[in-house]
Amino acid sequence: MRATLGLVVWLVTISQGAGKLCDGRREGAQCYGPLDGKIVLRLMDTAPFRYNWLKKAIILLRGRENTLLTKLPERFSFTPNSGTLKIENLKRNDSGNYTLQIFNKQGIGIENRTLQLFIQAPVTSVHLASKCQSQGVQPVSCSSKGGDSLQYRWSLNKKPLQDSDLLSGDVQANNITLKPYISGQLICFVRNDVSESQNEVTLSCVFINCTSNGTVISQWLPEMKKNLCDKPTPGDESPHSTNYLPLMGGILSALFILLMIGLAVVYKLKKKQSSVEDEEELTYADVRIVNQPRRSIKMREEVEVEYGQVKLSQQPRGTVAAKNDASIYAHVRKHR
Template sequence: MQKLLDTLSHIPSEASECVVKDMKATAGLVVWLFALSQGMDTPCDGRREGALCYGPLGGEIVLSLVDEDTFRFEWLKGKFALLKVKDNKIKERAERFSFTPNNGMLKIENLMRNDSGNYSLNTFNKLGIELQSRTLQLVIEDPVISVHLVSKCQFQGKQPVTCLPKGGDNLQYSWSLNKKTLQDSDLLSGDVQANNITLKQSISGQLVCSVKNNVSEIQKEVFVSCVFINCTSNGTLISEWLPEINETLCDTFIDGSKSNQGNNYLLIMGGVLSALFILLMIGLAVVYKQKKNQSSIEDEEELTYANVRINRQPRRANKEIEDVMVEYGQVRFSERPRRTVVVNNDPSTYAQVRRDR
């Protein structure tokens, strides 16, 4: 290309001006074909009967209409002819249309809503006899321009997220977390194919919302992580669930309380499980002790009943025992002469009681 431009400098001005115009058109065609070869603007194959092609509103579309050896054809929308070609020469074409006879490519620029509809292509031989007629449906969609993600932290660490696209028709949504497809099990509510979801408390990481339709696709990502912040900031008390980035606002944390929803949940569950375990052990100990006491009582009763014996002794022995008991009851005391104690009415005499020996 540069060599051709250098050559133009040696051509007279009038001739050069005409050549430059032709070269600019050729250069533009080369750039367009290069873009096609690189897949930057993949053409829609309209050579099939009933082909369906999508174009972006305000953008452009490339259609593969005919094969290279097609002698004559016309492309119509309803009864209006938009393009007529005969012997590789354009006989008629509408504005915004550019056609390359060598490869049968049609480019339509500045697409509008009313470009949507059904088109028909009729081919003829050199005698003007119609060889084939086929249809094509063209759909114009508004492309997605941008996407905005809004995430919040609510009570108990719930995280509602909304994906807000700008522009776009017939949009489809998909989500990923940390480069993995988001699952319904990661949600408290919503659908992974919707633009509004609510993440569980334990979910954190790089969240990506993808929005696409048939003519465009765009993504937006945001880091999601909610923590419970209990601190002071410029003398103001903050005690609520907030995005993790808000920790930088704190001057002093109260009681060192700065925990994410996962740790808080684990602590609560751990306390509950510990209490249940302790109660279970106490219950088992009580049951075991009761069973052990009951077993001991039963064993003692069985032993007592087993050792009961009735011994029959001769009547003689009973008589001896009776004699012994009689003798034990006949204990005798020696009689001594009674002595009379003189009672003195003097009160002081009470303390001077004397015992005669």
């Protein structure tokens, strides 16, 4: 009956938000309490016949069954039926080792249990900052204004961040550098043993190349900064295309040079071939038009002269023939 009553009181205490509960009924238990907050320690199931609870050599609580034999400090309250001790307005010096001593009716100690209590400052707020650097690399820092023994955890697009997403750092560090072109919702979780908080940022780095109020902007910036441009230049929002432009320009230049060289070679070959054809035509004309006709005319003249001499030598009259002979011969000679 007493145990049942103690359990009910304990459950009611927890349901009313008495503070963070820590089970100290086992040897070597470790409990954590928030600075300036409160904590509930479960020291026993029910109050034994006689017990002491002390820090180092100082007895903080002494009782016999349901009766307290000492006055507790102002911030402490003990419920014998549930064996719970509540501490409010926790201080740094509340941290330390505590010992519970249990005695039987003969006053003989039958059990000693130790408990370690740690007081930590809770996480108050989380500040998350990201930058856009060359080639779309994004360093991100996560910090908290308060908190002891902080631990960090990251998620990207509602999934745990992987080491493969990082250029440097690790997924449990507060400063990381993301690889290029990673975008989406990045959340930083900051926690310790008494509290947890988080903050998020939307990642989206683009290369902006434009003018803003007469000033040229040519760098990697968050996508929201595109509004700074007076007149966006086509292609500014595509870092992949921008990266390929120098390569494409080089390829086109090389093709143009090769094309010009090819045209020059073809032109020279055609010019040389045309020169050879002109020389062949000129030689052929000399043979047909100049040399051959002269040879034909000479042969024809010689044939006619010989024929005339033979004809004239057959005249019947000697006197006339002699005269004619001389004139003809003279004429022929003169003609030749």
